[in-house]
Amino acid sequence: MKRREPLGLDMTPMVDIIFILLIFFLVSSVFKKEELALMLELPNAGASKEVQEKKTLSIELSKDSLAVNGDKVSYEEIMFKVLPLAKDGKMIMFYIDKDVPYSRVVRILDLLKTHSLNKLALITKQE
Template sequence: MKRREQITPDMTPLVDVVFLLLIFFLVSTVFKKEELALLLNLPASQSSAEMVEKEKISIELSQTELALKGETVTFEALESALSQVNDKKSAVHVRIDKEVRYERIIKLFDILKRYELNNLALVNQSKQ
């Protein structure tokens, strides 16, 4: 009697494909350990650039003056203007002179926090 040979699929091509996929994913994946140093809860933005420009609140702070949307105001006037903002997700662009005392910055940030304006962007000048 003749013995029947069992038919088994050749596993060599399958192992080759799996090995190539493994190498592809390892090479294409970027590992950035420095970004994982702090666990941050970053805000998400769903607005387009056009909407941000319409609803942007611009604040400038120097050593002696404070400006809201290009007009010089006091901290009290700023507070009353910010209390009337309905959209709490409005972008707040803050420009601060590098010589400003820390106390003034904290006072500004306290006002923004009081009115729950948390979508904050600190604007700086790029080096060229």
């Protein structure tokens, strides 16, 4: 008498379905180009110039917070984040909330100027 082997579950169709779902979600998802850490209300400007996005570093400034490339930092540690990234010749994109006191803006600009980081763009909303 021949001995029968127990029947097992065939996993091939389930693996196929998993891969199809994975491909579907990867293709249909939206990838954000740039994500800002702070919710800023930028001031309006009439004239603007397009800046290359590939070689940029972003600094965001609100009334209470400061962020570099989407990471919140304190004023004391901003240069530890900015200097290694800006030495590669990257343009610094400076996002400033419209309600920020001018003295806070000047404080950051002075800090950048002392380290000879002059490639700076102030970002505004277009009308």
